[in-house]
Amino acid sequence: MDLVPSRKELNRxxxxxxRMRSATSYDEYDEAWSDFLSRIENVFSRIKVAAETHKKYPSFSSRTNHLRATDSLLVYxxxxxxxxxxxxADTSKYVTGGFGIxxxxxxxxxxIKSLTFDKNGNVNIIAGSPIxxxxxxSSVEAIPCRNRGVTYNPPDSHLGKALKTKSPIDIAVLGIEFYESYLAEAENIFLKQ
Incomplete structure (x- = not known):
C-alpha cells in the first residue's frame, strides 16, 4: 500500500x-487558500484510494467519514x-483595516484639531485632548460558500471546541492537524503490519 501520495499532498x-502567511497581496493569499483547499481534500482522497480495498479500511475510516459530515470545520x-x-464564488474576502480614535x-x-492623510495613506493627527x-x-476572512444550492458558513467549532476565528490560516492549521493525525493513523494501521 502506498501512502506516499497522501504525505506529499499534506506537505503541499x-x-x-x-504562502498565505507570506503573501504580499490578497490575490496571492486567496490563490494559496484555494490551493490549500484542494491539497487538504487530496490527503483524504489519496488515503481512501490507497486503503479502501483493505479489510480494516471500513472501520478505520468510519469515524473520519462521520466527522467529515458533521464537524463544522471539516464540513467547511x-x-x-x-x-x-x-x-x-469566492471562499474568502479581504477586510480593509482602519483605526479608531x-x-x-x-x-x-x-x-481633534487636525487630521490629514498623505498620498501614501499615512495619517497625521493633532489632538486637542488626550486620545x-x-x-x-487589514485581514482576510473565510466567508460562506455554496455548493449544490446549500450554504456552508465558516466553521464555528472543531472537535467539540468553539472557534472564534474566521481566518483562513487558522482554519487551515486546524485542518492540517486533523489530517496529519488521520494520515499517521493510516500509516500505523496499514503500513506497520
Missing part, C-alpha cells in the same frame, strides 16, 4: 499555509473546496 498543503473545508472547483478615559470627549488610537489591521 502545509506549504500553501506558508470540504464544501469550500467543492465550491472553488465547481463554482465561481477614542478618549483616554471612558466617557471622556475627543477633540487613544486603536489600529485595526
Amino acid at each position: 498543503a502545509k506549504r500553501c499555509i506558508e 473545508l470540504k464544501q469550500a473546496r467543492n465550491s472553488v472547483h465547481h463554482g465561481i 477614542n478618549p483616554v478615559a471612558p466617557g471622556g470627549s475627543v477633540h 487613544k488610537v486603536n489600529v485595526i489591521p
